Amino acid sequence: MAELSIRKMELSDISQVMEVETRSFESPWTEDIFYQEIVKNKHAHYYVMLIEKKIVGFVGVWIVFDDAQITNIAILPELRGNKLGEKLFRFTMQQAIGMGVERLSLEVRASNTVAQRLYRKFGLVAGGIRKNYYSDNNEDAIVMWVNLK
Template identity: 75%
Template structure:
């Protein structure tokens, strides 16, 4: 039976996180960005989703005062479609609520309908558009947000 765990990201996870990152994004972050986020950014909170101790997803967020911003969320392609993204996102929202956050926001590609549907399940609604937000193809991002506190 698979053991599913969501826990705080550690430096030793970054190799596996990079596998998820590269498989998920056309403009992946580099290793040093994750290292800086978890060692130097006092506003950053990153979590990994593991199955049998293998990292198959992660989520990151910045919390400043009572606002949370999701920086990234990704699930390894072979594990998608099993509601693991929902589990991970729900966990991040619970963490944010526990930190006293009252608003949560994120950007999502206009073409990423699957992610938009998932975010709507958590009450997020579109709040605007960031033109040419994604540098790989200049795609617009929809800003979605929700009051959670």
């Protein structure tokens, strides 16, 4: 069985992260955004998931006091459906709890029912809608959140 690991994202990971990013999102972030998040955002925590030393997924979370906001999470499309997203999300929640986070939230496309189902497994509930949130097609975002304590 292939070795799976999760660790803090490093600058040298950005090129592999970009592969996951561009294959996962209609409006992908740029390398510079990831660079800024890792180097300059003191609230940002990014992690990569590796199988046999190849990055297959990543997650970002901003932690401000006792609140956490998932900025993005993605798994390579061909590996979805293997519970990797679930493992990565669980890891992120555990990290957040370890840092004293009391509430976790995120935005998810209204059409992304697969992701919504995953988040509900971890107790997240819909708490609101951000109209026309996504700039690529003006799709609404559902705000989901959970109390961790």
